[in-house]
Each structure stands twice: as structure tokens, then as C-alpha cells.
Amino acid sequence: MKVLVPVKRVIDFNVAVRVKADRTGVELANVKMSINPFDEIAVEEAVRLKEKGKVSEVVAVSIGPQAAQETLRTALAMGADRGILVKHDAELEPLAVAKILRAVVAEEQPGLVILGKQAIDDDCNQVGQMLAALLSWPQGTFAAKLELESDTATVTREVDGGLQTVALKLPAIVTTDLRLNEPRYASLPNIMKARKKPIAEKTVADYGVDPAPRLKVLQVNEPEKRRAGARVRSAGELVGKLRERGVI
Amino acid sequence: MPALVLAEHTNTALDEATAKTVAAAVQISRPVHVLVAGSNCQAAVQQAAKLSGVEKVLLCDNPLYTNFLAEPVADLVLSLAPAYDAILAPATANGKNTLPRVAAKLDVPQISEILSVESPDIFRRPIYAGNAVQTIEAKGFKKIITVRVAAFTAVARDGNAQIETIPPAADPALSRFVGENLSRSERPELTGAKIIISGGRGLQSKDNFLLIERIADKLGAAVGASRAAVDAGFVPNDRQVGQTGKIVAPELYIAVGISGAIQHLAGMKDSKIIVAINKDENAPIFGVADYGLVGDLFEALPEFEKALDAR
Numbered sequence: 388m389k390v391l392v393p394v395k396r397v398i399d400f401n402v403a404v405r406v407k408a409d410r411t412g413v414e415l416a417n418v419k420m421s422i423n424p425f426d427e428i429a430v431e432e433a434v435r436l437k438e439k440g441k442v443s444e445v446v447a448v449s450i451g452p453q454a455a456q457e458t459l460r461t462a463l464a465m466g467a468d469r470g471i472l473v474k475h476d477a478e479l480e481p482l483a484v485a486k487i488l489r490a491v492v493a494e495e496q497p498g499l500v501i502l503g504k505q506a507i508d509d510d511c512n513q514v515g516q517m518l519a520a521l522l523s524w525p526q527g528t529f530a531a532k533l534e535l536e537s538d539t540a541t542v543t544r545e546v547d548g549g550l551q552t553v554a555l556k557l558p559a560i561v562t563t564d565l566r567l568n569e570p571r572y573a574s575l576p577n578i579m580k581a582r583k584k585p586i587a588e589k590t591v592a593d594y595g596v597d598p599a600p601r602l603k604v605l606q607v608n609e610p611e612k613r614r615a616g617a618r619v620r621s622a623g624e625l626v627g628k629l630r631e632r633g634v635i
Numbered sequence: 636m637p638a639l640v641l642a643e644h645t646n647t648a649l650d651e652a653t654a655k656t657v658a659a660a661v662q663i664s665r666p667v668h669v670l671v672a673g674s675n676c677q678a679a680v681q682q683a684a685k686l687s688g689v690e691k692v693l694l695c696d697n698p699l700y701t702n703f704l705a706e707p708v709a710d711l712v713l714s715l716a717p718a719y720d721a722i723l724a725p726a727t728a729n730g731k732n733t734l735p736r737v738a739a740k741l742d743v744p745q746i747s748e749i750l751s752v753e754s755p756d757i758f759r760r761p762i763y764a765g766n767a768v769q770t771i772e773a774k775g776f777k778k779i780i781t782v783r784v785a786a787f788t789a790v791a792r793d794g795n796a797q798i799e800t801i802p803p804a805a806d807p808a809l810s811r812f813v814g815e816n817l818s819r820s821e822r823p824e825l826t827g828a829k830i831i832i833s834g835g836r837g838l839q840s841k842d843n844f845l846l847i848e849r850i851a852d853k854l855g856a857a858v859g860a861s862r863a864a865v866d867a868g869f870v871p872n873d874r875q876v877g878q879t880g881k882i883v884a885p886e887l888y889i890a891v892g893i894s895g896a897i898q899h900l901a902g903m904k905d906s907k908i909i910v911a912i913n914k915d916e917n918a919p920i921f922g923v924a925d926y927g928l929v930g931d932l933f934e935a936l937p938e939f940e941k942a943l944d945a946r
Contacts, residue, residue: 513745
């Protein structure tokens with residue numbers, strides 16, 4: 388079985404994001420970019436399945452600018468076998484991403500697609516579910532545990548009250564949550580090896596998907612800044628203040 | 636055309652998230668209908684019918700919907716979609732799981748986790764874990780929206796909606812519920828709680844979290860934690876508040892022994908009132924706290940508990 392893992396290039400987790408002065412977006416120039424952390428977990432899970440002999444090939448796909456090739460190299464260094472770069476310089480909405488991925492799935496015929504539950508830039512949390520819908524496949528979102536059999540994926544999901552386990556008929560979509568695994572650090576030999584792994588280059592037009600956004604971003608602003616309030620001298624005084632505010 | 640709200644419920648009770656989602660829906664399109672899909676969910680339906688601003692409650696009571704699996708619920712919502720201008724769900728695990736399927740099948744974008752309705756076509760939503768806020772316009776197509784429930788005030792319960800029973804959609808037979816392991820805790824969920832009390836590395840041990848839990852029980856609060864406390868094994872991961880954990884915005888957030896790393900602040904800084912208890916007076920958490928208590932938490936927490944008892 389083949390596994391497809393979509394990976395997104397996003398502002399690094401540790402970078403403090405700054406809103407552009409003209410309020411059109413956030414500052415991306417000269418900012419450290421990395422693989423979306425949830426996607427890194429997806430790559431790790433796919434590679435582990437391959438190491439266990441449950442899958443035969445791990446294909447990573449990234450949709451983005453030429454520089455997204457680095458993101459694919461990260462996935463390849465972790466153990467993915469080959470990459471597909473779908474070049475597109477502007478932002479894409481999740482539905483367009485899902486449509487491109489549907490076309491990639493049609494071409495590659497994976498038995499499983501593992502995606503991050505959301506990208507930490509737009510925080511949409513949509514692509515996996517949308518892809519599942521477009522393909523009429525089942526989905527196991529927010530996965531904390533994944534067990535793969537020949538015709539079923541059993542997924543333990545992080546839900547609001549705890550954990551829920553579902554059995555999915557393959558082919559299926561799984562989206563990762565934080566607890567699924569702890570991604571490895573790529574070793575230097577594997578990073579070197581990754582440079583020789585193939586990356587196919589495509590464009591959005593190759594897949595016949597209209598990339599035009601349908602939502603209009605009017606403005607991007609800083610969140611309202613909180614100001615430090617008052618210091619209290621004792622827990623008793625604190626309780627008094629909270630009672631005055633009517634919250635306890 | 637009306638708006639449809641997909642109810643969050645447990646079959647036996649309606650979740651507060653539904654009343655908050657209705658509050659968003661009435662600002663977008665009226666009248667508002669609520670869909671309660673479940674099994675043996677009469678109690679939830681009765682509660683939904685009382686929500687102010689709701690004209691009709693659609694009841695689909697079928698074993699297919701017992702566990703709210705995304706595939707069958709999305710198909711049911713799709714069967715109703717033509718009659719609605721806007722379809723909303725709370726941004727709960729169920730809402731987030733289900734609604735993008737609906738949007739994709741309708742070939743329209745989804746607007747995730749709205750913070751406010753500026754006009755029926757314009758919404759604010761957080762990006763970068765709330766470090767920036769987008770204002771977006773959605774015009775010319777059906778609106779599919781999830782609602783960050785902490786950003787809305789629940790509608791009143793003075794309504795009297797009619798209840799209409801609807802048939803189930805076909806079973807897509809793609810997935811099967813195997814089981815669940817829900818926290819036995821009687822405490823509220825982090826994402827829906829009005830009050831959250833969270834502990835950090837300063838608690839020093841799993842046992843010391845008892846100090847927090849006792850106060851949580853007195854306040855009817857949920858218990859959260861910083862990533863440091865989770866990584867140290869004091870509490871399970873599902874309690875983590877922060878950029879990569881749960882993002883919360885309760886009425887009151889009490890941070891105990893939490894320094895306030897940027898990743899933690901990203902998960903709680905939209906709380907209405909923030910309280911910080913920390914022995915380091917330079918801890919960044921004090922920069923966002925409405926009330927700060929500099930001191931030893933092992934003295935402050937028992938004192939806090941005692942003050943709660945004294946009325």
C-alpha cells in the first residue's frame with residue numbers, strides 16, 4: 388500500500404508573527420520557514436508504517452512556491468521515498484488544496500492519505516476533511532493512534548471529552564494530532580540521501596484546478612493587546628476582586 | 636433564507652456551544668433552525684427548542700447518528716443544505732470534523748472559527764494561533780461557518796420553537812464507531828468551560844495538581860496545563876492549553892505556576908479575565924494578567940480555596 392503525505396511550508400513554530408504595516412497579511416520576508424508541525428507528525432507516522440512493513444511507499448506532496456522543495460526535502464530526509472512539488476506562488480484556500488490533492492490521489496492511487504490536522508498559519512483545519520468528502524472516503528481526524536490492517540484503518544481520535552476510536556474502510560484519510568508520535572530528527576546521512584531522492588515538479592494548471600480564492604481578506608490586524616492589570620497582595624483580595632467582577 | 640445550526644449535544648443534553656452558535660447565526664441570517672442529529676436525543680431536542688431566536692428544531696433520531704460520525708452527519712446536513720443560506724456549527728471536535736465535508740461537497744469555502752460577525756457577509760477569525768486576526772468577506776455563495784464559541788454569548792432560553800422530525804440520510808457505510816474513552820471527570824471540557832484553572836511547571840508534581848483540582852471543583856472549572864506541565868507528566872496531554880494544544884477563551888482563566896511562554900499565551904490570551912499566580916514577579920504571564928498575585932503558590936492556593944469557602 389502506498390501512503391500520500393501532503394506537507395505545507397509555514398512560518399516556523401518558534402517565530403513571533405508580525406502583522407504587516409499595510410494590514411494585508413503577516414510579514415513573510417526574511418522569516419524562518421519550516422514544515423508545518425502537524426505535517427511533520429504525518430510524515431513520521433507514514434515512515435513508521437513503512438518501517439513496520441505495513442506500507443510499501445511514502446510519497447510526500449507540497450503545494451507552494453519553489454522554496455517548498457525544502458519542505459519536501461525535510462520529509463524525504465525523514466524517510467519519505469519521493470516528492471511531488473505542485474508549484475503555486477499565491478495563497479490557496481483549503482478547498483483548492485483539497486481539489487489539487489484529489490487529482491494527485493487519482494494519479495497516485497494511495498491506500499491512505501495522512502495529513503496534519505491543520506496548518507499553523509491559517510489554522511483552517513479543513514483540507515483533510517474536504518479531501519475525504521471530495522473522494523467520498525472515510526476520515527479519522529485528530530488522530531492520537533493509528534493501526535493499519537489490509538482493509539481497515541483503526542483510528543483513535545482526540546475529541547473534546549477524551550478519545551474516540553473509529554474503524555475506517557480503506558482507502559481513507561487520517562489527520563494527525565499532537566499525541567500521535569514524536570517526529571524523529573533526520574540524521575546527516577539521511578539528509579544527504581534525501582538530496583538524491585526524486586521530486587517531480589507540477590503546476591496547479593496540470594491538475595485543472597482553479598486556484599482563485601473565493602473569500603476576500605479585507606484586513607489582517609494585530610489582536611487586541613492586553614494590558615497588565617493590577618497586582619493583588621493576597622489570595623483573599625483576589626477572590627474579593629473576582630467576586631466584584633461577578634465571574635465567581 | 637434561514638440559517639441552519641448543527642447542534643452539539645450528548646443525546647441526553649444540549650451543549651452550551653449550541654446556544655453560542657445560535658448567537659452567531661442570528662446575526663447572519665434569520666430565522667434560525669437547529670438540527671439535532673442523534674439517537675434517543677429527545678432531551679437535547681427539548682433544550683434546543685427553548686433557545687431564543689430559534690424558529691424550528693429539526694430532529695433526526697436514528698442509530699446512525701449516535702456517535703456523531705462525520706460521514707453520516709455531513710450527508711444529513713447536505714440533504715438539508717438547499718433550503719439554507721448559511722450553515723453553522725460550533726468549532727468543537729464534532730463541528731470541525733463534520734462541516735468541511737459539507738463545504739467541500741457544496742463546492743464552497745468554509746470560514747473556520749469566527750470570532751465575530753461584522754455584517755452578514757463579513758467575519759473576523761484568528762490566524763497564527765490568534766497572533767493575527769483576519770477580517771474576511773464571503774459573498775455570493777452559501778456560507779459554511781464554524782464558530783469559536785468562547786467568543787459569543789449564549790442566547791437566552793426563553794424560546795418555544797416547533798419541533799419537526801426529519802428522516803435520516805442514506806448510510807454512507809464508510810466508518811464504524813468502535814469505542815470511546817471519555818474523561819471520567821465531572822469537570823467541564825476545556826474548550827467549553829466558563830472558568831479554567833491551569834497549572835504549570837511551578838506545581839512541581841502530579842500530586843500537587845490536587846491543589847488546583849480542588850479549587851476547580853469549587854468553581855465548577857476545567858483544569859488545564861502548560862506544555863511544561865504536560866511534558867513533565869503532571870497531567871495528560873489533552874489538558875494542554877496553548878498554540879499546539881487547546882485554544883481557550885473562558886470568562887476567567889487562572890494561571891498558576893505558569894511563566895507565560897508565547898506558545899501558552901497564544902492559547903489563552905483571549906480569555907475575558909486572566910489571573911496569574913507566580914512567584915517570579917517578572918514572569919511574562921503578568922504582562923497579560925488582569926490580576927496578578929506574586930507569591931508562593933503552595934501558600935496562595937490553600938488561601939484561595941479558603942477564601943472561596945468564606946462567603
